[in-house]
Amino acid sequence: MSTEANYAGPRRLPRIPPPPPYRPTTGQDEPTPDTAPEPAPAPSAPPRPAVPPKPSRPAPPGYRDTASFHLANAAAVWQTRSAAKAPRKPARAETSPQERPADRTPLPPERDAATLGQPAEPTPPRRPAVRKALVAGCLVLGLGLIGGAAAGSWLAGDPGGQATAATFGDARGLWHSAPVNSLFPRTLHGTAAGPGGADRTWHRIAVAPDTNCADAFDPLLAKALSPAGCQRLLRADYADATHSSVITVGVVTTRTDVSGMRALDKRFTTERLAARRDLMPRPYTVPGTLAADFGPAQRASWSIQVLPDMPLVVYAVSGFADGREVPAPQPADEATRTGATSAPAQSGLGHDAAGVADRIEHAFRTQAAKAAEEE
Template sequence: MPQGPFVAPDPSLSWSASAAPGTAPDAARPYVALGEPEGYDERGRGRALGVRVRPRTAAAAVCAVLGLGLIGGAVTGSWLTGDSGEGGAAGTFATAGGLWHNVPVDRLFPPTVEGGGAGPGGADRTWTRVAVAPDSGCANAFDPLLRKALTPVGCARLLRATYTDSTQSYVTTVGLLFTKADAPAMSSLAARFRNEGLARRTDLMPRPYAAKGTVAAAFGDKQRASWTISVLTEAPVVVYAVSGWADGRTVDSPQPAADAMRSGATTAPAQAGLGNEAQGLADRVERGLRRTVGSATDTEKPS
């Protein structure tokens, strides 16, 4: 999605102000000292100049020095590249979990989302936000079976917004469920969704967010046509989207986005491109989330 200059959002559309950018850490080049040069005695045998050192001891000392130099270089390299290994991953995971209360709504759900090549046949899409739901818990946001499937990771906060396409023919709700889980629990849930095909079950569809006075006013449970659910493993977040027609028509056979986007699919949601609406918007909101996590993580690095 194209990025323009950052403009501070209206306070009424923001959960809080974003943090000021920080500075990247600096590191000095490691200094490696080598041993004394080796000379020769009257018989042509090698010896250290000015000092008598046994050959095995000298070899061990040189290896130790070189080993320390390699280790120091590797550590310095990791600092310069910002790669902090498991500790960095844990920091990123924790940072992502707190985004719901310290990042403006316009960063997570932009007023306009460009979807280059996101439509059927690679057509471009543009989505306009028509409503943002107040941040809330998950009590009434999911059907009972989906709520049960998500129970192992808990619900810290749920953020939702509803968009329409440029023709106002379709409406799509995209959601970010911030969980209470740690990384292993998110990985376990992701594996379960993948192995059991939970994201494709019609009884586990997310619910839409309908807002009065908008094109999505009639977007209810019976209007759900296509959907996608993605359980992230590097952040305590579940990203989902559900789409339907803006005219309020009911859908007898909803279809997961992955199936509706397949070549040759002939269902009504597939022919209308509603799988592309759900998947395309979810993908771009997820990408924006990843960028925001990266920026927040860089800001929190010590200077």
């Protein structure tokens, strides 16, 4: 017989009634349940008055409702408390100036909150006396260099040199105040002034008396120089060391001012008047010397220099000392070029004209500078 057939389900225990409620004894007989009086009904509480509902507050500006506002407030409070509880970095220990390394730059002074938005004041120099001395030394050195450069450019004939009115006037009076040997030295030396860089030497053989410019130039050259005027003309003759060439050098003292000399120099440079054969200067012929046969037909090369910072025009013209004629004269600028094959170039007559003119110009500038220093 199977177990499932005999199983009649779970057994139910009989129900036991609950015990009576516990009541403390007072020493007297307690009434039985049958005779116990019924308890009096508890008094009922009075009804509470109805509470009116709270009026809804309008949402603050920027929020949809009050719930959003309180939620945002709660988030802000939470962030503030979290930042307060976060551990702070320990402050760096400040060292005294004696404890800092000597090779470190001093730290800037502390700045309070009121000055954080303002630029920091510049730190004063550590050694003002030394800096002032260095600045003063540089200033003196710079002025000396500028002054030396200006004097050098003026003496060298640089057109950029600026001559004062006093110096300009002193140069105008050199023709009668300076000794002839200082203006036309007896011997001129030219280092590397000859063809191929050879040294040249010229000796003075004659000096002309000072005169005016009447009949001293060909008509076209006299016309080209006429805007500057002519106060005085000085001339001298030189011969080279071998007595194979002769050179006439002349200096015209003009009547114009600085602006007039600059205008004349600009015209000669722009129109290349100094290279025109019809504007060659005339030689100074002196009987009984190497220049006795030096006439217009013997002119081989020439140089004309208009000084823009002095009232002077310096020129020189060269030729053969034996009196031979030169059919094709050539200006000194062309006759001194490398590779020139003309007769004036190969004989060195172009170097003679340019070299003598340069040294006479230097002599006049030197004397003008001395006259300015003596005043």
